[in-house]
Amino acid sequence: DTEVTQTPKHLVMGMTNKKSLKCEQHMGHRAMYWYKQKAKKPPELMFVYSYEKLSINESVPSRFSPECPNSSLLNLHLHALQPEDSALYLCASSQDPWGRGTEAFFGQGTRLTVV
Amino acid sequence: GQQVMQIPQYQHVQEGEDFTTYCNSSTTLSNIQWYKQRPGGHPVFLIQLVKSGEVKKQKRLTFQFGEAKKNSSLHITATQTTDVGTYFCAGRNAGGTSYGKLTFGQGTILTVHP
Numbered sequence: 251d252t253e254v255t256q257t258p259k260h261l262v263m264g265m266t267n268k269k270s271l272k273c274e275q276h277m278g279h280r281a282m283y284w285y286k287q288k289a290k291k292p293p294e295l296m297f298v299y300s301y302e303k304l305s306i307n308e309s310v311p312s313r314f315s316p317e318c319p320n321s322s323l324l325n326l327h328l329h330a331l332q333p334e335d336s337a338l339y340l341c342a343s344s345q346d347p348w349g350r351g352t353e354a355f356f357g358q359g360t361r362l363t364v365v
Numbered sequence: 366g367q368q369v370m371q372i373p374q375y376q377h378v379q380e381g382e383d384f385t386t387y388c389n390s391s392t393t394l395s396n397i398q399w400y401k402q403r404p405g406g407h408p409v410f411l412i413q414l415v416k417s418g419e420v421k422k423q424k425r426l427t428f429q430f431g432e433a434k435k436n437s438s439l440h441i442t443a444t445q446t447t448d449v450g451t452y453f454c455a456g457r458n459a460g461g462t463s464y465g466k467l468t469f470g471q472g473t474i475l476t477v478h479p
Contacts, residue, residue, distance in 0.1 A: 283467075290451075290472075290474070291471070291472075292469035292470060292471055292472050293453075293469050294469075295466065295467065295468070298466070306466060340407060340408070352413075353398060353410040354398070354408075354410065354455075354467060355410070356407040356408045356409070357407065358406075358407050359407050
């Protein structure tokens with residue numbers, strides 16, 4: 251199984267809503283990532299979890315709250331988002347986060363629209 | 366922080382023409398990866414380069430990593446319509462507080478006209 255599964259595929263939420271994005275991988279990867287991607291832009295790193303601990307937070311606003319319940323799951327909790335937060339949210343995983351030569355496997359993404 | 370610059374931003378070619386995209390990092394990289402993202406899709410890993418001066422080939426694709434491990438290129442020979450998409454380089458920091466962080470270049474959007 252070389253897949254990273256993200257749910258939901260599409261999400262429309264109001265600015266007062268609370269929602270969660272979910273990501274799952276069963277490749278035994280010990281690093282998991284959240285990226286945000288706007289149209290015609292590169293993926294922009296938000297968070298990195300290494301061995302289930304948050305290792306990088308790229309100064310992301312607190313309305314985005316990541317959670318790694320176990321080595322296979324990664325969640326992104328959303329609260330009080332703004333319309334400019336509308337984007338494709340990509341989850342990725344890799345075998346080793348410390349640059350020793352492992353590719354990142356990306357999920358299909360969740361296309362989020364904030365209204 | 367680390368920056369990875371990629372050019373050109375857009376490239377339109379006729380089918381059969383060659384295509385090259387270039388990446389340049391502000392810092393030394395431990396490795397560089399290349400990804401392809403089809404329209405409406407997600408990034409898919411193509412290759413990773415680790416050694417200084419490394420050259421790797423995948424059929425019509427040739428990847429190079431510079432001697433100083435700060436620049437890289439992807440060359441496609443005789444493009445086909447299936448090559449359409451955005452090509453991203455992504456470099457991993459070699460050290461510092463963001464060790465291991467993968468930073469994407471801006472991407473090159475390739476259009477192939479039949």
